[in-house]
Amino acid sequence: MLTFDAYLNPLLAAGAPGIWAVSVFRSFGTLIFSLGSFVSGTEGEASELLQLVRTPGAKEATEFRPLSVSAADAALHWWIEHLNLLFGVLSDLSPFADREGDYQPAKHLEALLTFEQIFRRTTSMLVAHRDTNARRTLLFTILDSMEGVRGTNLITMFTLGHATKVLQRLETCIPSPAAEILLPTARRAVSALEEMQQGFxxxxxxxxxxxxxxxxxxxxxxxxxxxxxxxxxxxxxxxxxxxxxxxxxxxxxxxxxxxxHDGEIPHDVSLLGYLYLIDILAHPERLPRVLFRGGK
Known part of the structure; x- marks a missing residue:
């Protein structure tokens, strides 16, 4: 249960700083309760003593559209269905063989740990709404980890054209009700990357x-x-x-x-990590070839 929360939490934080659902852990599984709309996950002032230590965070408010009745159910079903497909790839031994076809358990373990690390750090990045520096550092480590599972390098993932194409694919393949929850943050990431270009x-x-x-x-x-x-x-x-x-x-x-460059880095640029996580989930069929790495 404590391991599976790593794979659910990015979904629950998908609208950060808005929260659309909460989870409760039980012996038989996880219960997720939808709130029916995005609710602000932050207070305007410090809600605990640690927040009196000021760090630069978001400079603008995030606006949320109302959710349709079917949005929560659709987003949850899409996420679980694609987690199932992802776990199907990760539980298959063939991508983790060498060139002779012999299974390499160390290679398999490294892949499992990498995916859990990506999911956990994506959650940490999403909830770091008050700390731009922490969020940006998490973005870099997320994308470093993704290089080996997406088959694309950092420069490509930082390129607006590539990010835009990824978002367009997601707009096409994710059903509209699920997209109400899953895609606003991805759109903010691409918009922030475009905004950053104005800094030259x-x-x-x-x-x-x-x-x-x-x-x-x-x-x-x-x-x-x-x-x-x-x-x-x-x-x-x-x-x-x-x-x-x-x-x-x-x-x-x-x-x-x-x-x-003027050094102004939009707070939401770090949401690129979430954009590419959704892309991995949406297209697990690409993973076996990348994970095999030519048998290396």
Whole structure:
């Protein structure tokens, strides 16, 4: 029971900072009670002493649309159905074999631990509404873990075009009633990533289409705003180990990108971790090939 809560909690926190349901653990299973609508999960002022220690959090209120009568039931059914499909993949031994077809239990265990870690950290990211720094750090570790189970790298996951395509797929494959609960947060993630592109203020002042990085005498690199934003987020991710590139070839580009952006990172950018978790759940059929890793 305490293990399964890891896989249910992202659903319960899907509308954070709004709460649409609560769960109760019993010996026979988990009971989930729908509230019928999104209810604010935060208070305007500190509700406990620890919250008197101020940390930067969300700067804008989140608006929620009313839920239809069937939304809660549809979201719960979709989530459980796709968890079942996910567990079907994770309980199959074949993706965890080597090139000779021999089962590798260590490889299997690592995958199980990785998925539980992704779900737990996604929940922690969703509920960190009052702490932008904690939420962003959790985003980076979530996406680090997802690289090996989605088959896409960090730069791709930070790219607006890719995030938009993922959201469009989800809009198509998730039934409308379930989407009322499951997709508002994913939409906020994509909107925040698009908003972040406006932070390249030098480009705006010069009126250029691209972000033009001066990397040295006679060396200018022209990046689309989309590519520059993805690289900027990658720099922030790398900076969890401390700012400053270890690669000589990257130092000039890193410094130029930091200089070109105003440093305003929308709070909801971190919700990209939730967007890609929903994508994993929606398409478990892609997992066996990625998890097999050519038998490595």
């Amino acid at each position: 203020f030098i480009r705006r002042q010069l009126g250029t289409v691209t972000v033009d990085l001066q990397l040295g005498p006679g060396n200018t690199r022209h990046l689309s705003v989309e590519a520059a934003t993805a690289l900027y987020l990658k720099i922030l991710r790398d900076a969890t180990h401390g700012h400053g590139s270890d690669k000589e070839s990257s130092k000039a580009q890193t410094a130029a990108l930091l200089a070109h």
